[in-house]
Amino acid sequence: MSGFAHGVHPPDNKHYTEKLPIRRYPFPRRVVLPLSQHIGAPSRALVAVGDRVQRGQLIANPGGFVSTALHASVTGTVVEIAPYRVSSGALVPSIVIETDPFDAQRLEERPPLDPSALNNKDFVQHIQMAGIVGLGGAAFPSHVKYAVPEGKRIEHLVINGAECEPFLTCDHRVMLESPEQVMGGIAIVAERLGVRSTHVGIEDNKPDAVEALRRAGGGKGNIQVDALHVKYPQGAEKMLIKAIHGREVPAGKLPLELGMVVNNVGTMAAIYDYFQTGKPLIERVLTVTGPGVAEPANLLVPLGTSVREILEYCGIKPEVTQVIMGGPMMGQPLAELDVPVQKGTSGLLVLTKAGMAKEYACIRCGRCLEACPELLNPQLLAKLARGGRWEETESRAFVFDCIECGSCSYACPSGIPIVQLIKTSKAELRKRQRAK
Amino acid sequence: MPGAIVTAVGIMGGLGLGFATVLAVAYRFLKVEEDPRVAQVESMLPSTNCGACGQPGCAAFAEALVAGRVVPSGCTVSSAAAIESIAELLGVDAGGALKRVARVHCAGGTAESRAPSTYQGHASCRSAALVSGGGKGCTWGCLGLADCAASCGFDAIVMNANGLPVIDPDKCTACGDCVDACPKDLIEIVPIDKPIFVQCAALSKGEEAMAECAVACDGCGRCAADAPTGLIEMVNNLPRVHYELDIPHTADPTLRCPTGAIRWVTGLQYNAESDSRRKHGLPR
Numbered sequence: 001m002s003g004f005a006h007g008v009h010p011p012d013n014k015h016y017t018e019k020l021p022i023r024r025y026p027f028p029r030r031v032v033l034p035l036s037q038h039i040g041a042p043s044r045a046l047v048a049v050g051d052r053v054q055r056g057q058l059i060a061n062p063g064g065f066v067s068t069a070l071h072a073s074v075t076g077t078v079v080e081i082a083p084y085r086v087s088s089g090a091l092v093p094s095i096v097i098e099t100d101p102f103d104a105q106r107l108e109e110r111p112p113l114d115p116s117a118l119n120n121k122d123f124v125q126h127i128q129m130a131g132i133v134g135l136g137g138a139a140f141p142s143h144v145k146y147a148v149p150e151g152k153r154i155e156h157l158v159i160n161g162a163e164c165e166p167f168l169t170c171d172h173r174v175m176l177e178s179p180e181q182v183m184g185g186i187a188i189v190a191e192r193l194g195v196r197s198t199h200v201g202i203e204d205n206k207p208d209a210v211e212a213l214r215r216a217g218g219g220k221g222n223i224q225v226d227a228l229h230v231k232y233p234q235g236a237e238k239m240l241i242k243a244i245h246g247r248e249v250p251a252g253k254l255p256l257e258l259g260m261v262v263n264n265v266g267t268m269a270a271i272y273d274y275f276q277t278g279k280p281l282i283e284r285v286l287t288v289t290g291p292g293v294a295e296p297a298n299l300l301v302p303l304g305t306s307v308r309e310i311l312e313y314c315g316i317k318p319e320v321t322q323v324i325m326g327g328p329m330m331g332q333p334l335a336e337l338d339v340p341v342q343k344g345t346s347g348l349l350v351l352t353k354a355g356m357a358k359e360y361a362c363i364r365c366g367r368c369l370e371a372c373p374e375l376l377n378p379q380l381l382a383k384l385a386r387g388g389r390w391e392e393t394e395s396r397a398f399v400f401d402c403i404e405c406g407s408c409s410y411a412c413p414s415g416i417p418i419v420q421l422i423k424t425s426k427a428e429l430r431k432r433q434r435a436k
Numbered sequence: 437m438p439g440a441i442v443t444a445v446g447i448m449g450g451l452g453l454g455f456a457t458v459l460a461v462a463y464r465f466l467k468v469e470e471d472p473r474v475a476q477v478e479s480m481l482p483s484t485n486c487g488a489c490g491q492p493g494c495a496a497f498a499e500a501l502v503a504g505r506v507v508p509s510g511c512t513v514s515s516a517a518a519i520e521s522i523a524e525l526l527g528v529d530a531g532g533a534l535k536r537v538a539r540v541h542c543a544g545g546t547a548e549s550r551a552p553s554t555y556q557g558h559a560s561c562r563s564a565a566l567v568s569g570g571g572k573g574c575t576w577g578c579l580g581l582a583d584c585a586a587s588c589g590f591d592a593i594v595m596n597a598n599g600l601p602v603i604d605p606d607k608c609t610a611c612g613d614c615v616d617a618c619p620k621d622l623i624e625i626v627p628i629d630k631p632i633f634v635q636c637a638a639l640s641k642g643e644e645a646m647a648e649c650a651v652a653c654d655g656c657g658r659c660a661a662d663a664p665t666g667l668i669e670m671v672n673n674l675p676r677v678h679y680e681l682d683i684p685h686t687a688d689p690t691l692r693c694p695t696g697a698i699r700w701v702t703g704l705q706y707n708a709e710s711d712s713r714r715k716h717g718l719p720r
């Protein structure tokens with residue numbers, strides 16, 4: 001294992017939840033299902049207000065190829081289709097379902113479907129119609145990765161079990177508790193893509209997960225389970241490929257360029273479940289953690305459950321100052337708790353200390369340069385962005401190569417919100433591109 | 437030794453003389469005749485190079501003026517007197533461009549609007565807008581972190597104690613820089629002789645809007661009903677004023693507004709104390 005260059009070592013803080021088995025969260029009274037929980041075109045609603053829907057029923061079709069289906073996460077009645085606020089602060093048209101309190105919330109199962117009996121096009125369509133997206137956080141529709149363009153071949157499958165974000169333990173628990181599902185999903189995808197090798201990358205602070213996957217069949221044939229030295233951001237696609245294969249994805253390109261596909265372990269389990277029972281993506285495991293939670297937990301939560309309800313369920317301490325959706329490095333701080341859990345929600349982190357460090361001037365120490373796994377110059381990026389020199393962040397400092405991992409901000413002794421300045425610049429440049 | 441110095445001086449002097457000759461010849465024969473009026477007009481322009489006229493800068497505008505492609509009043513920075521004298525010099529009509537100013541479609545400062553959380557981080561509206569919307573209850577409202585004020589090259593914008601940008605119409609040249617700066621797209625350049633203005637951008641309706649902000653437009657449509665036909669149209673729960681149709685009007689449409697979201701704005705939009713409702717004796 002060659003590892004990847006630079007990176008940081010934040011305290012992993014996984015002790016809150018790593019030993020806690022996944023529990024099912026009770027069905028909420030109502031769910032809010034945004035039509036855009038993934039990267040790409042929003043889904044198109046198929047139901048109307050007043051319709052009765054079954055848990056697992058298709059309620060929205062994909063709005064294009066890079067888009068995915070959406071299913072009811074509870075049995076109940078559609079009471080509203082209206083814009084609702086989501087974690088990003090945007091208003092997104094959403095389907096609101098009121099749960100039928102007298103229903104058993106059973107899921108219709110169908111006999112297992114043999115994926116190898118499907119042709120490529122049907123396979124891709126099945127995954128799309130199952131609403132499956134990357135569960136690592138980015139929520140990129142998974143089927144797009146399997147629709148390999150003409151003339152390209154996927155040689156290597158890389159499975160991401162690194163879970164390098166501090167605090168989060170949902171992938172860890174999934175690997176421990178459902179290793180068969182994870183390995184089953186891997187087998188399905190590996191066979192479909194016809195890869196030569198499959199590597200599951202897991203950081204070596206999770207030896208039990210490595211063990212569990214090896215017992216479930218990893219390490220045999222051309223499937224390898226690799227224990228990687230802990231370093232943030234190991235779980236970023238490009239870093240993982242570098243750590244496992246020692247190869248670099250060219251700037252601005254996808255892993256596809258090297259004949260590789262990277263998938264998250266949770267996604268693999270979801271794919272396995274779908275082919276076994278027909279269960280679409282209607283719930284996910286998330287970690288509720290941090291010093292501000294009375295009872296930290298790994299919960300299996302129906303999509304659309306309100307963050308506020310989950311936090312009340314786990315109990316938040318009065319001294320809470322901040323709630324972050326996702327992990328501390330890349331997560332999104334929430335301005336309001338009345339937002340739904342979405343397909344990409346991997347955790348809720350509740351903090352008790354005031355958020356931002358006091359900011360000082362840049363002392364040119366270069367620690368951000370040493371931290372950046374993309375080998376960028378974060379100091380320069382921050383300076384240009386602060387001055388509103390958006391074009392230069394692209395032409396002189398390659399702003400679009402930044403993966404927003406936050407290592408630079410973490411490393412900066414002056415408390416400069418470097419990655420936030422970078423994100424601002426990217427948003428500004430994208431706005432200009434759209435205006436053109 | 438002295439010989440070397442003499443040689444060096446000789447060579448440098450010779451070179452200098454040679455280049456001077458080349459330049460003198462070039463000046464004599466390759467000269468491009470420029471209309472002297474261009475320089476003259478340029479000296480009469482304010483040299484702010486703000487771009488509000490649509491040209492890359494004052495020099496380019498002067499050239500366009502002399503070429504007759506634009507009219508003097510295209511410069512929104514110059515005073516009326518300066519424009520008149522340019523028009524006189526060129527013997528053209530000054531052009532009847534109206535003074536226009538930037539106005540803000542939001543009156544929900546910290547006193548009027550709900551903020552469920554406090555934003556921390558880089559103090560800029562653009563940055564805050566990316567963090568879960570910026571911490572304001574109203575999705576559309578002003579974040580009050582002064583990106584517009586920072587972008588204004590004429591110091592026309594100051595933030596008031598209530599966290600709202602106050603734009604001075606006398607200093608505003610309608611260059612549009614603040615329009616580009618605002619991540620919430622709240623600023624519009626409007627003709628100053630049509631003071632009717634909607635100070636809200638919230639697309640939510642009725643109670644929902646009012647729950648977030650005391651001065652929100654609740655979408656009742658009374659202003660549209662009271663306005664001359666065509667002046668105000670209700671679009672997505674918000675009145676839109678069709679300034680471009682040039683329909684004569686009075687302050688009547690603003691009178692029955694239950695929240696004060698539509699107002700008759702002359703001079704400053706809100707001032708340092710800013711509670712727009714109380715100031716104007718509006719109900720509630």
Ligand code: SF4
Pocket residue numbers: 371372373374375376377378381401402403404405406407408409418419422
């Ligand atoms: S510049 Fe981007 S990629 Fe580099 S450390 Fe900062 S956030 Fe990560």
Ligand code: SF4
Pocket residue numbers: 361362363364365366367368369378379382411412413414415416418
């Ligand atoms: S780590 Fe911070 S202080 Fe050091 S060079 Fe980078 S931006 Fe400047």
Ligand code: SF4
Pocket residue numbers: 540561577578579580581582583584585601617618619620621622623
């Ligand atoms: S008007 Fe826009 S740019 Fe100006 S302070 Fe408000 S949100 Fe910021």
